[in-house]
Amino acid sequence: MKNHNGTEKRMDPESREPVTEDRELPSMPAPPRITETAVEDEEAERARMSPTEDIREGREPSPPEEQRGRESQEEARKRERMRPHGEAGAERTDARPPLDDQKAPENEQETSQERYVQLRVVGSEGRWRVEGRKEVAGPLAVPDRLRHGWAWEVRYGGDRLGVGLVADLGTIRGFPDPEGRPGLEGHHLAEAREIEFVARIPAGAMRDIEAEELEIELYSIEDPPAEAIGPQPLGEQFPDRVRRVSGRPESRQD
């Protein structure tokens, strides 16, 4: 931050000169000149607190309407008073568990207008079909970067409708033999005949579009790029870093 002259300002711990923030404001008198009886009347129109000895409990406190600025006296009078201390009320006196759930506002679940469509995609060798479609309430998170594994992309008419990541596809792994019998020590590995993943599209983007009209791509990512995902198709943005799955998905083993 520069000072008003545009030069850099650094603290000088040796300085004896105080920094003047606002020359229009006064300086505080030296301590000896300030005693409890020397009170400046800041605003003559405003009230002063009563002397301490005159303020006792039991006396009707005056609602501070005059202190609330723009609020009218009528508005101030509409406020209620707390039930007198000691008066039995509707309070629950037993605060110990087990307790009911806290009560949410009735319209809480309806406040979000966001919805998305969940598509169950199944296929192999680059040919995909949508076998399930369901609308889900709530917001949808979209990844901003690729990671090792797989990425799906759904387009319509060349425009991207959705993109997402899947960590693991295509490999069937059986648990290693618990007895460590020879030949059975590790996973039994096989390639999946078909693979399945879930794609998610904002509901508004899917309106009036049939699932069969969608263009679905699945990409394998070995060495993910550091760059953020841009608007263009993944295969165009990262031609050397993603590989479109046209054959059977690689099972990630030798």
Next chain:
Amino acid sequence: MPDSVTQILKSGPPGVKTNIAVLGDGFTEDDQSIYNNRVRELLIEGVFANDYFHEDMQAFNVYRVNLISNESGVSQRIYDEKGTPSDASDDEIVSTDLRDTALGYIYSGSWAHCWMEPGQDSGQKIHDALDTWVPDYDFVLIILNETGFGGCASGTRLVVTRGSEWTVTAHEFGHGLGGLADEYCRPGTYSGSEPGAVNVTANSDFETLKWRRFVHPATPVPTGVNANPGNGGCTNYNQGTKPAGWSSSSSAGLFEGARYRDSGLYRPVENCRMRGNSPPFCPVCYTEFKERYHPTSGHSFSKCYAGDFNGDGRDDLLVHTDNGIQIFRSDGAQLDHVFSAVERVPGSWQFRSGDRFFIGDFNGDGKDEVVVYNSTNWIMEYLGLLVDDGSDGLRLIARYDNSMPGWQFERHDRFYVADFDGDGRKDLIVFNGPDWVFPYVGMLRSAGSGFSVVRRYDGVMPGWQMRPGDRHYVGDFTGDGRDDLWVFNGNDWAFPYLGILRSNGTSVSMSHRYDGVMPGWQMRPGDRHYVGDFDADGRSDLYVFNGHDWAIAYLGMLASTGSALGMVERYDGNAPGWQMRRHDLHFLADFYGDGKAELWVYNHQDWSDEYLGMMVTNGTGLTCAWERDWVGEWNLGAVDRFVPCNYEGGPARRGLFVHNQNWFGLIRGRHGGDFTPGVGFSAPHKPELQRIYHRWIHNYRYGRNW
């Protein structure tokens, strides 16, 4: 009993979290409790109660679907394996005993057949169940009512038997959710290209090693070399002497043997979960999970609180994020994650973004408890008392819904932690200025297990007419062991007032009221007050600062005599070593542990750089030292927030938690040695950074995540 679903981990909307759907097969109506217990043991008490997944459980939802099978147990198939159990190609089915189960899975116990297999229409049944009961899913876990061993994973679906250990499930999550490779070994040499998985490599060059940042430069690379390829074993540290303190799961190097090979491929540690199941994830695998799921956990360092939750004398860290909390334990020099809670803690308290936390030892057990208040997210106000659950976590023991006898909660209630009866248990003072026809003050005494209103003041306190603009502070003005109530009002009257009301344990009385001026100090609306005992006489004194209402900034030190305040020192524009400015911010400290309350001071607005300073007192004055722009690796900024604390332990309270959305730091005020009157301190004192974390708190053995 019809099918049903229960969400057993509720982190947030399905579209922004990772959703795990759990289905059961072969569980009849009578078996549902077995299924429910198994799911709880496997996931809630297993996977999500340990290391990485416990830390980031707020990134996940878990839906448990209860499917009622007509027959108990799953279908059974016997294979004639022809004496070649590893080769399925020559196997013949001897028998298949079909049972009428919800998903139609068939168990064989044959390794070569993945231990189990789907029935003819299992796929459709699974889809029907998911479509009906689960709003969305990213991973499906199917538990078979089968006591034999086995598990089979394919992409984002895992099928296990009842006896499966949680550690194996966590390992499989490493594949299905983390994209991690296996790290265990079998005979064979790898000769292919560099694998893409983050946790295996064919590259033995340290300079280009993909996890180089976690490997100490003194670590030999490779760290473990297989002298006998073909032995099928994973090689551990054998290139030199393993250093003392080396961790087989957390210390990174380059160890030969990974992903079903014993040579030609390397893994980051000797034994990670991706090799041995039981250990936690190694630094490489842990970081991969964090990079994937930290963003959807919602975690940030925006809301941080200090408290000694386990009573070891060191302040720990509580982080609140929307509907969850995390606790990090201090060992004096660093923080370690010990507890996560999502959506609620037992008792129960349901966390929401509007929760406000108040920390104090409310039951006198030497550990800090947590009072939490929410006046914004529910149809009524709630106040809860959370205590240590005995397992590093918290549980609710008392909750007040909408009101308590003597006090009706309202939106703008403000709470102050104070031991006003001197019994060693912190109590609460509550003030509400704007929500009623006049202000109220309540004294809520703690009984250790809850609170009760011992006194309420309606509109007036003795000698004080309350106004909505009243500001309150607490401190033992008289030195009688009871915290008193200090109240200031700078805006609602013709001139400012400061009142000090003495507590007798059940009520307050006016001890002294200052009308417009204090000794040596002319009050102004912009006065800011810090109550602390700066002369260590057992009575709380007053630091008062004003940077706005005068031409220059002023800082006053007024000492309590027990019945009044007296000016000790006033700094006009400069304190020794610190040029005071309008936007100085102060936090209380005790840098030497000598019982003298001192000040941190921070200014990020009035200079070209930010300044963080220590204002050290000898009881009658201040000397200051500071750091500019950087405190160690911490680049001071306008978004930084500070929480004074004692994370080191000991008598001094010289620590600061410094935090903003993505960064967290431990700063302490380094001692300035001994003080000699007329001479000064024997050594410079200055703020110093002890530890820094970015995005998440994790103490890597070497390296960092940025």
